[in-house]
Amino acid sequence: MKLKMFDKVLLKTGETAYIVEIYNSGEAYEMDIDKEDGSIKTDTVWPNQIEKKL
Secondary structure, eight states: OOOOTTOEEEETTSOEEEEEEEETTTTEEEEEEEOTTSOEEEEEEOGGGEEEEO
């Protein structure tokens, strides 16, 4: 799937996240992940951890 900066995605963990950086044309992404407790965690996400684009 082709993802762009600031796209919203659903992770396989069930969390939603927003792309804030794209590494090597999509080999990995830096994302702001919405956590269950209402906090936001910035972390590296690999393509196999993404369920779908929202």
